[in-house]
Amino acid sequence: MEAVAPSTIDRTRLLPRSGIGVDGAWLVIAPPGNPIIRLDARLLDRVELIGRSPTGPLVASGVATAAAAAAALGFIIPGNVFACAGLAYLAHERFSEARRRARSRDLLLALGDLEVALHVADGPEAAKGIAEQLAPYTRDAPITRPEVYEDAKRRMRAQAEGKGELSARREIEHALLVGADVCHLRGDYLQVGQVAFRIAEVREYALRGANLPLTGGRLLQAAMGLLVVAAEERAATGEDVAVLSKRIADYEAWSGHTAGR
Numbered sequence: 001m002e003a004v005a006p007s008t009i010d011r012t013r014l015l016p017r018s019g020i021g022v023d024g025a026w027l028v029i030a031p032p033g034n035p036i037i038r039l040d041a042r043l044l045d046r047v048e049l050i051g052r053s054p055t056g057p058l059v060a061s062g063v064a065t066a067a068a069a070a071a072a073l074g075f076i077i078p079g080n081v082f083a084c085a086g087l088a089y090l091a092h093e094r095f096s097e098a099r100r101r102a103r104s105r106d107l108l109l110a111l112g113d114l115e116v117a118l119h120v121a122d123g124p125e126a127a128k129g130i131a132e133q134l135a136p137y138t139r140d141a142p143i144t145r146p147e148v149y150e151d152a153k154r155r156m157r158a159q160a161e162g163k164g165e166l167s168a169r170r171e172i173e174h175a176l177l178v179g180a181d182v183c184h185l186r187g188d189y190l191q192v193g194q195v196a197f198r199i200a201e202v203r204e205y206a207l208r209g210a211n212l213p214l215t216g217g218r219l220l221q222a223a224m225g226l227l228v229v230a231a232e233e234r235a236a237t238g239e240d241v242a243v244l245s246k247r248i249a250d251y252e253a254w255s256g257h258t259a260g261r
Helices: 055-072 081-103 124-137 146-160 164-172 199-207 222-237 241-258
Strands: 020-023 026-029 037-040 046-050 105-111 114-120 176-178 181-186 189-192 195-198 211-213 219-221
Touching: 020 124, 037 222, 046 124, 105 124, 105 222, 114 124, 114 222, 146 164, 146 241, 164 222, 176 222, 181 222, 189 199, 189 222, 195 199, 199 211, 199 222, 211 222, 219 222
Parallel strands: none
Antiparallel strands: 020 026, 026 037, 037 176, 046 105, 105 114, 176 181, 181 189, 189 195, 211 219
């Protein structure tokens, strides 16, 4: 994870609606009017696809449709045209929401017990493509790439030399960037460039699904900032050496077999 994030991005490689893309091991988020946000996927345990269930809106749509029909027949509020219209609109709105949910997918970025959802407005296939490109770099995935193998070996060496926590903290230093600003911990604060937020405040923003307000009208999803906090906590507790060792051994067995050695 010692590679530095690229300073520019070819926006033609980003999804047109959400401005999300992949550059090597980096998740790139560049919506219009906001600086490029980069997250190193090697920080994450896994990247998955999630979708919101359409069941709730479908049930609400069905109830509203039945109520509208009953109102129209005079069983509930005889002659109340406004009630019928309102219930019909609610039924249509809930049905439309169910269709949107059936077609949409979000990315789930997981680190330990922390799970951060990232909406991909370009549809399920686009979200799937992003997840498939990032997943090989995450820490729970089987190693399939030489560069991921070398990174895992480096982390294993750091553990063997008693430098695991130091190495992990160095990895975090440039794992999340907003434009040229690095997101990092400073005591009880999350620092983004020249702006600092109390970690408790960041958690409150994240619980509300809100963004951290940065200078110049810039924004950063608060839950994204919590990934840095979670990474610091993991660095303090130490690497799961057994899992890392197994991933390395599995890759060596697989690559040795395919290479004919």
